[in-house]
Amino acid sequence: xxxxxxxxxxxxxxxxxxxxxxxxxxxxxxxxxxxxxxxxxxxxxxxxxxxxxxxxxxxxxxxxxxxxxxxxxxxxxxxxxxxxxxxxxxxxxxxxxxxxxxxxxxxxxxxxxxxxxxxxxxxxxxxxxxxxxxxxxxxxxxxxxxxxxxxxxxxxxxxxxxxxxxxxxx
Amino acid sequence: xxxxxxxxxxxxxxxxxxxxxxxxxxxxxxxxxxxxxxxxxxxxxxxxxxxxxxxxxxxxxxxxxxxxxxxxxxxxxxxxxxxxxxxxxxxxxxxxxxxxxxxxxxxxxxxxxxxxxxxxxxxxxxxxxxxxxxxxxxxxxxxxxxxxxxxxxxxxxxxxxxxxxxxxxxxxxxxxxxxxxxxxxxxxxxxxxxxxxxxxxxxxxxxxxxxxxxxxxxxxxxxxxxxxxxxxxxxxxxxxxxxxxxxxxxxxxxxxxxxxxxxxxxxxxxxxxxxxxxxxxxxxxxxxxxxxxxxxxxxx
Numbered sequence: 313x314x315x316x317x318x319x320x321x322x323x324x325x326x327x328x329x330x331x332x333x334x335x336x337x338x339x340x341x342x343x344x345x346x347x348x349x350x351x352x353x354x355x356x357x358x359x360x361x362x363x364x365x366x367x368x369x370x371x372x373x374x375x376x377x378x379x380x381x382x383x384x385x386x387x388x389x390x391x392x393x394x395x396x397x398x399x400x401x402x403x404x405x406x407x408x409x410x411x412x413x414x415x416x417x418x419x420x421x422x423x424x425x426x427x428x429x430x431x432x433x434x435x436x437x438x439x440x441x442x443x444x445x446x447x448x449x450x451x452x453x454x455x456x457x458x459x460x461x462x463x464x465x466x467x468x469x470x471x472x473x474x475x476x477x478x479x480x481x482x
Numbered sequence: 483x484x485x486x487x488x489x490x491x492x493x494x495x496x497x498x499x500x501x502x503x504x505x506x507x508x509x510x511x512x513x514x515x516x517x518x519x520x521x522x523x524x525x526x527x528x529x530x531x532x533x534x535x536x537x538x539x540x541x542x543x544x545x546x547x548x549x550x551x552x553x554x555x556x557x558x559x560x561x562x563x564x565x566x567x568x569x570x571x572x573x574x575x576x577x578x579x580x581x582x583x584x585x586x587x588x589x590x591x592x593x594x595x596x597x598x599x600x601x602x603x604x605x606x607x608x609x610x611x612x613x614x615x616x617x618x619x620x621x622x623x624x625x626x627x628x629x630x631x632x633x634x635x636x637x638x639x640x641x642x643x644x645x646x647x648x649x650x651x652x653x654x655x656x657x658x659x660x661x662x663x664x665x666x667x668x669x670x671x672x673x674x675x676x677x678x679x680x681x682x683x684x685x686x687x688x689x690x691x692x693x694x695x696x697x698x699x700x701x702x703x704x705x706x707x708x709x710x711x712x713x714x715x716x717x718x719x720x721x722x723x724x725x726x727x728x729x730x731x732x733x734x735x736x737x738x739x740x741x742x743x744x745x746x747x748x749x750x751x752x753x754x755x756x757x758x759x760x761x762x763x764x765x766x767x768x769x770x771x772x773x774x775x776x777x778x779x780x781x782x
Contacts, residue, residue: 322494325623329491332617332627333634336609340635349646350597352538352588353605357643361650363660369670388679395677404526405674410595414534425532444670448659453689454666 366447370409371458372396375440383472386458393440401433412443412461418476423469426462434466489714490630493623499775500758505625506778508749512611513565515604515742516584517558523591524558533593540589548590557587568611570781577612584608603743606635621782633712633750640709640725647703656703658695661688661735668736684734698735702728712750722751 320328343351349358373393375381382392398405408429415422426441427434442458449455463470531549533540548554561583568576584605592598610631618624647655665685673679681689688695705724711717725747733739761771 320620320623322623325618325620325626326487326491326493328617329493329623329627329630330487332613333490333631336613336631336635337638347538347541350537352585352592353602353609355599355602355639355642356646357599357602357639358646358650359599359643360664361643361646361655363647363651363655363657364663367663367667369667369674371670371674395673397675397677399675402526402529404596405671406596406598407594408674409671411534414595421532425530428531429529431529446663446666446670448663453659454662456666456670 364448366445368409368413369444369446370405370412371442371444372398372408373440373442374437375463376436376438378438381440381460381463381470383460385460388456388458391442391458396439402431403429408441409444412441418462418471423462423464423471427464427466427469430464434464436466438463438465438468486713490634491626493626495626497622497625498755498759499762499779500760501625501755502778502782503758503771503775504749504754505629506774506782507754508629509569509611511745511749512604512607513569515601515745516565516580516608517562519601519604520558520561520584520587521555523587524554527554527587527590530591530593535593535595535597536589537592537597538585538589540593545586545590545593554587554590557583557590561587565608568615574615577608577615581605581608581612600740600743602639603636603746606639607632607746610635625782629750632746633718636747636750637710637712637721640706644703644706644709647706656696656699658688658692658697658699661695661699664736665689668738672737682734688735698731702731719751719753722747726751 340354343354344356349356372395373391374396375393378393384390398408411426411429430439440460441462441464443461444456444458446454446456459472461472461475527548533544533546536545539545548557561580564576564580564583567573568580588601588605607628610628614624614627614631618627651660665681665688669679669681669685688698705728708721709725712721726744729740729744729747758771758775762768762775765771
């Protein structure tokens with residue numbers, strides 16, 4: 313990119329500015345058009361564009377003191393264990409939600425990746441990772457259900473029985 | 483009547499001391515935000531060991547060699563150094579290097595499925611500074627380009643967000659029940675973050691009153707769709723205030739704070755240059771502002 317001379321007229325500089333803006337705009341358009349709307353920092357900003365669609369998040373419960381692990385789908389008032397706050401422990405909940413919802417095959421590498429996300433916090437602790445599903449519902453307005461997915465400790469892990477075949481429904 | 487190019491790039495307008503001060507503060511904010519992201523993302527990469535969804539350049543280059551070592555922190559240090567070099571005008575290529583390495587940091591950080599948009603305006607602004615540094619030797623034109631470029635892409639971004647909603651859902655995107663869904667969704671995010679499930683008064687209100695929820699979404703959508711009007715000078719204050727109001731609403735109802743985006747919009751909304759000029763003229767020797775103005779002129 314050749315720099316304009318310091319003595320360029322205001323009109324010449326303005327024309328150059330417009331051409332550069334147009335060039336960035338074209339590159340912006342090409343990159344988002346060929347990369348599903350996202351090529352940072354270029355974006356079509358599609359967040360919250362799909363109104364009313366079901367959503368999926370994640371929640372972690374500390375079940376260290378629970379003798380038995382249950383794999384039932386629950387409502388919020390039925391949750392057991394103690395909520396494990398992610399942010400004070402340096403974990404981005406949206407990362408975890410995406411990790412859980414976008415994982416198609418729960419192989420060893422994926423479970424190890426999940427354990428690594430919790431870093432050094434699993435020593436002497438058992439955490440149950442829930443997938444939380446929400447959808448519009450006639451009587452409940454918004455129905456929210458908690459599906460236990462993965463139990464992780466420092467050296468142990470267990471998957472919801474259905475994860476080895478089909479994903480559990482909410 | 484002035485054309486759009488005159489509103490975005492008024493290259494024939496003289497620069498006041500207030501404008502130089504405004505510009506350097508804007509640049510300092512972008513440099514600070516960039517350095518913050520470089521380290522924030524860099525430290526988080528230390529926790530990652532797998533790629534779930536590659537973004538940006540990570541779709542073409544395997545970024546896994548960045549995992550399990552201190553390369554993300556070295557990259558953060560390089561970005562920080564380049565941004566400081568750019569800020570003090572020690573190299574014209576520094577901002578471009580900083581931008582490219584920041585993209586690499588982003589692509590390495592966001593491999594787990596999340597596609598955040600909180601840093602997009604910062605990234606676009608860094609790119610603007612990089613292009614300006616390389617394309618314009620004359621500082622006057624460089625500064626006019628940076629500011630006009632930011633008005634253009636900030637306005638475009640918010641308007642695109644509104645258009646996506648119309649395409650993705652249609653005119654009934656403003657249906658209040660959709661806001662119920664997002665309030666619950668973000669409520670679960672807060673539950674996961676802090677271990678407490680609780681809704682504030684405003685969230686309870688929109689959950690209880692469908693018309694209020696619909697009204698809030700309608701105001702938000704109109705604010706986004708009209709954001710491109712900030713390309714023209716007379717609309718910058720009202721449109722900027724509407725966008726800032728949108729962000730305040732998003733924070734109060736959904737708990738999402740786009741702090742850096744709000745700072746950028748705040749800088750672009752209010753007539754800071756005029757206010758600084760007024761203050762500099764009114765006060766014979768303003769101690770703090772005077773020093774800042776001298777610094778801004780030195781490194782403009």
